[in-house]
Amino acid sequence: xxxxxxxxxxxxxxxxxxxxxxxxxxxxxxxxxxxxxxxxxxxxxxxxxxxxxxxxxxxxxxxxxxxxxxxxxxxxxxxxxxxxxxxxxxxxxxxxxxxxxxxxxxxxxxxxxxxxxxxxxxxxxxxxxxxxxxxxxxxxxxxxxxxxxxxxxxxxxxxxxxxxxxxxxxxxxxxxxxxxxxxxxxxxxxxxxxxxxxxxxxxxxxxxxxxxxxxxxxxxxxxxxxxxxxxxxxxxxxxxxxxxxxxxxxxxxxxxxxxxxxxxxxxxxxxxxxxxxxxxxxxxxxxxxxxxxxxxxxxxxxxxxxxxxxxxxxxxxxxxxxxxxxxxxxxxxxxxxxxxxxxxxxxxxxxxxxxxxxxxxxxxxxxxxxxxxxxxxxxxxxxxxxxxxxxxxxxxxxxxxxxxxxxxxxxxxxxxxxxxxxxxxxxxxxxxxxxxxxxxxxx
Amino acid sequence: xxxxxxxxxxxxxxxxxxxxxxxxxxxxxxxxxxxxxxxxxxxxxxxxxxxxxxxxxxxxxxxxxxxxxxxxxxxxxxxxxxxxxxxxxxxxxxxxxxxxxxxxxxxxxxxxxxxxxxxxxxxxxxxxxxxxxxxxxxxxxxxxxxxxxxxxxxxxxxxxxxxxxxxxxxxxxxxxxxxxxxxxxxxxxxxxxxxxxxxxxxxxxxxxxxxxxxxxxxxxxxxxxxxxxxxxxxxxxxxxxxxxxxxxxxxxxxxxxxxxxxxxxxxxxxxxxxxxxxxxxxxxxxxxxxxxxxxxxxxxxxxxxxxxxxxxxxxxxxxxxxxxxxxxxxxxxxxxxxxxxxxxxxxxxxxxxxxxxxxxxxxxxxxxxxxxxxxxxxxxxxxxxxxxxxxxxxxxxxxxxxxxxxxxxxxxxxxxxxxxxxxxxxxxxxxxxxxxxxxxxxxxxxxxxxxxxxxxxxxxxxxxxxxxxxxxxxxxxxxxx
Numbered sequence: 001x002x003x004x005x006x007x008x009x010x011x012x013x014x015x016x017x018x019x020x021x022x023x024x025x026x027x028x029x030x031x032x033x034x035x036x037x038x039x040x041x042x043x044x045x046x047x048x049x050x051x052x053x054x055x056x057x058x059x060x061x062x063x064x065x066x067x068x069x070x071x072x073x074x075x076x077x078x079x080x081x082x083x084x085x086x087x088x089x090x091x092x093x094x095x096x097x098x099x100x101x102x103x104x105x106x107x108x109x110x111x112x113x114x115x116x117x118x119x120x121x122x123x124x125x126x127x128x129x130x131x132x133x134x135x136x137x138x139x140x141x142x143x144x145x146x147x148x149x150x151x152x153x154x155x156x157x158x159x160x161x162x163x164x165x166x167x168x169x170x171x172x173x174x175x176x177x178x179x180x181x182x183x184x185x186x187x188x189x190x191x192x193x194x195x196x197x198x199x200x201x202x203x204x205x206x207x208x209x210x211x212x213x214x215x216x217x218x219x220x221x222x223x224x225x226x227x228x229x230x231x232x233x234x235x236x237x238x239x240x241x242x243x244x245x246x247x248x249x250x251x252x253x254x255x256x257x258x259x260x261x262x263x264x265x266x267x268x269x270x271x272x273x274x275x276x277x278x279x280x281x282x283x284x285x286x287x288x289x290x291x292x293x294x295x296x297x298x299x300x301x302x303x304x305x306x307x308x309x310x311x312x313x314x315x316x317x318x319x320x321x322x323x324x325x326x327x328x329x330x331x332x333x334x335x336x337x338x339x340x341x342x343x344x345x346x347x348x349x350x351x352x353x354x355x356x357x358x359x360x361x362x363x364x365x366x367x368x369x370x371x372x373x374x375x376x377x378x379x380x381x382x383x384x385x386x387x388x389x390x391x392x393x394x395x396x397x398x399x400x401x402x403x404x405x406x407x408x409x410x411x412x413x414x415x416x417x418x419x420x421x422x423x424x425x426x427x428x429x430x431x432x433x434x435x436x437x438x439x440x441x442x443x
Numbered sequence: 444x445x446x447x448x449x450x451x452x453x454x455x456x457x458x459x460x461x462x463x464x465x466x467x468x469x470x471x472x473x474x475x476x477x478x479x480x481x482x483x484x485x486x487x488x489x490x491x492x493x494x495x496x497x498x499x500x501x502x503x504x505x506x507x508x509x510x511x512x513x514x515x516x517x518x519x520x521x522x523x524x525x526x527x528x529x530x531x532x533x534x535x536x537x538x539x540x541x542x543x544x545x546x547x548x549x550x551x552x553x554x555x556x557x558x559x560x561x562x563x564x565x566x567x568x569x570x571x572x573x574x575x576x577x578x579x580x581x582x583x584x585x586x587x588x589x590x591x592x593x594x595x596x597x598x599x600x601x602x603x604x605x606x607x608x609x610x611x612x613x614x615x616x617x618x619x620x621x622x623x624x625x626x627x628x629x630x631x632x633x634x635x636x637x638x639x640x641x642x643x644x645x646x647x648x649x650x651x652x653x654x655x656x657x658x659x660x661x662x663x664x665x666x667x668x669x670x671x672x673x674x675x676x677x678x679x680x681x682x683x684x685x686x687x688x689x690x691x692x693x694x695x696x697x698x699x700x701x702x703x704x705x706x707x708x709x710x711x712x713x714x715x716x717x718x719x720x721x722x723x724x725x726x727x728x729x730x731x732x733x734x735x736x737x738x739x740x741x742x743x744x745x746x747x748x749x750x751x752x753x754x755x756x757x758x759x760x761x762x763x764x765x766x767x768x769x770x771x772x773x774x775x776x777x778x779x780x781x782x783x784x785x786x787x788x789x790x791x792x793x794x795x796x797x798x799x800x801x802x803x804x805x806x807x808x809x810x811x812x813x814x815x816x817x818x819x820x821x822x823x824x825x826x827x828x829x830x831x832x833x834x835x836x837x838x839x840x841x842x843x844x845x846x847x848x849x850x851x852x853x854x855x856x857x858x859x860x861x862x863x864x865x866x867x868x869x870x871x872x873x874x875x876x877x878x879x880x881x882x883x884x885x886x887x888x889x890x891x892x893x894x895x896x897x898x899x900x901x902x903x904x905x906x907x908x909x910x911x912x913x914x915x916x917x918x919x920x921x922x923x924x
Contacts, residue, residue: 033526034900038707042533045526046505046900048795049519050492065486069509086485089563091571094481120504120529127533141711143899173711182711248585250621250628325474325486361714364834366845366922367864369627374843376836378714397834397841397868399922439922440868442841 112189115166153286179209182379186425221354262406270332289319304330340412477570502531550749554645580662590616615641624669641891676921680824689890689908714837729875739803745891752798806909810881882911
């Protein structure tokens with residue numbers, strides 16, 4: 001970790017070596033370690049340490065971006081030279097470009113000691129606990145990781161923003177003779193991961209998955225676990241909340257923003273203040289991020305505007321710029337689907353017949369205009385009969401339109417869990433949903 | 444630099460490492476993105492660093508840094524060793540590496556014109572013209588164009604004595620046109636979707652695409668597409684175009700033949716594989732028309748190189764021979780478990796990542812038909828072109844693809860009617876056994892897929908797929924909504 005003073009010094013150096021140039025730069029440094037295991041053995045164990053500085057320079061309404069991981073004075077001088085040449089070759093933007101307004105914010109440090117001091121041996125000891133809990137009938141697969149990130153935003157207009165944060169994460173597939181279970185979690189530090197408690201569910205699912213039966217495709221009542229709910233709402237956020245696509249009339253938000261899309265108890269936020277999240281306090285343009293309702297009381301409330309989209313369409317940026325290379329793209333980094341009132345046990349016990357889905361696999365967008373998503377079930381799919389998970393079923397493919405899915409929500413659990421996600425960690429409850437469209441089976 | 448790397452290897456030897464390798468890499472990347480004639484992104488990225496892999500008795504450790512200087516390298520070597528020792532404490536069985544001759548060599552991907560020598564102005568102008576040409580068509584709401592170039596210089600050295608220097612250049616680009624109408628919004632892309640086509644050739648590869656010339660066609664098609672009907676769900680005979688078949692090969696053949704997946708290393712993330720060891724040389728993967736190779740030696744293929752990131756020489760090997768499943772993609776560790784030589788598929792996307800088994804160029808070899816002959820053999824069906832969406836289960840059996848467009852075929856001829864939102868799905872070996880013809884060499888092209896994700900931490904690799912249009916009988920098309 002380089003520490004705030006390193007970036008303050010870089011701020012001074014940037015202003016010294018980029019005199020006369022309007023610029024915005026995003027600086028990052030990360031140290032990450034990951035221990036991966038399969039067949040109950042560690043097979044991959046890695047550590048990486050890297051930095052980069054991306055400088056967006058602007059002149060006569062042209063922009064160019066140069067990135068390097070050489071943060072020396074020589075590296076900065078080379079970057080400036082490259083940017084000058086690129087600006088000459090560049091052409092003007094079709095909107096008036098301005099640097100972001102200067103953010104006023106305190107430096108943020110959200111660092112957990114458990115991550116700061118973690119070693120390969122510490123991660124291996126968590127692995128030992130997982131193996132012990134799995135016993136001889138269950139094979140363990142997964143990873144344990146920890147990361148420290150530092151980001152600074154520096155601009156020629158005097159902006160200086162610094163944030164440092166830690167994260168720890170794990171996932172675990174428990175595999176028995178004929179079935180599997182899965183859990184994951186990401187948090188600020190190791191102690192919030194809840195490894196010992198969470199892995200029990202995966203082990204239980206693996207043991208319960210013997211002799212899966214085939215179920216015909218069709219419309220079913222499903223109870224989705226937090227992993228599956230996180231995935232569906234991530235895809236919703238990706239396809240439906242980008243203000244740029246909304247303004248181009250190429251987003252489903254054109255038809256659904258402001259509409260009642262689900263029950264009163266459906267609330268979804270981008271929430272950097274959530275204690276179960278790994279908070280991103282400032283975006284890549286230095287904009288302070290606030291807790292923002294996306295769906296509130298069942299109404300699709302807000303979409304997001306990155307710095308570029310806000311300038312183009314005369315909107316206020318919302319703190320969702322995640323790339324200097326694509327200044328128009330916006331996405332929620334701290335997605336939280338709020339819990340409801342009913343315990344999950346009660347939701348299951350009140351379900352006469354349905355399917356429990358622990359996790360989805362390889363989701364993708366079939367039709368972005370309709371927000372129609374597809375994917376497979378995986379690692380724990382069970383038939384629910386008379387209020388109980390009775391038999392494992394073979395994996396099924398679904399195709400659902402998101403805004404029909406939300407209209408079919410029947411219950412949301414009180415319990416919420418952190419999940420690692422493929423792109424961003426999320427927090428989500430269990431959800432009971434009717435008319436979930438399974439379209440094919442694996443046979 | 445070579446001397447510095449050798450010094451680190453000696454250091455690790457002296458500390459008791461059983462094997463170690465070290466890679467120093469420099470990556471230079473340029474991206475240009477234009478929308479409706481206006482430049483949106485012009486970016487250049489340079490990064491360099493060193494990754495060190497250590498085998499201590501039977502445990503692996505890997506550490507990487509972008510810090511420069513001898514002491515930084517020594518610190519990172521110590522870190523890799525410490526990690527390997529922690530792994531080794533829990534090792535249950537001996538770990539072996541398949542033998543590989545010592546190589547001391549240099550390789551440069553063959554290209555005519557260095558894309559980094561071509562002015563940014565010229566590149567922007569091509570994209571500007573192409574997107575304006577598409578946008579000129581009435582009804583086109585948006586047109587985008589992009590180019591991507593990469594130059595990777597790397598040095599590999601191992602305690603076995605190999606020292607390999609490589610320079611690989613990557614060039615690619617493509618354009619899209621989008622329209623909005625009562626049928627939602629639609630996209631047509633050229634020459635392929637998700638960034639176009641890519642190759643380890645130089646600027647000449649982009650020039651040959653003739654992006655400007657092709658822009659009006661995708662513009663016209665997308666406008667027609669928004670008002671086009673959808674296919675009535677059912678079973679149809681279909682022809683899949685080369686650019687879509689590249690993705691089909693990628694998902695339903697390329698990934699399940701990765702031997703680390705087969706052995707469980709990817710189970711918690713990307714999944715496993717239905718191609719278990721007992722199926723090698725036993726499973727009818729496809730019909731007699733289906734022969735697939737893994738070939739890292741094709742000049743220009745996006746998955747081509749001189750040596751993989753374990754110092755194994757690039758090779759060509761059979762994966763499926765006349766329908767029979769006969770081979771995997773391997774690294775030295777998994778090859779040793781089968782008593783074979785690695786076929787050179789250990790690749791890392793950066794100095795900061797460890798090499799894992801990745802596709803090279805996974806190619807469906809050409810058949811004997813012309814495209815017209817394939818079409819002539821269909822009474823009623825569709826020609827599906829250009830990928831729009833993909834999804835496949837964790838064992839790589841149940842897949843579903845959406846394409847941008849379907850062209851209707853009736854009585855052995857294209858009717859000129861087009862359909863929007865086509866989706867087809869099947870089970871991998873059932874599907875490949877329905878193949879009754881592949882177009883010949885003149886329709887064959889190695890498509891570049893620059894965004895193949897795998898591993899934890901996630902690595903994004905560039906791979907290639909040689910394909911020609913192929914015909915399949917009785918495939919389910921359309922989804923009940």
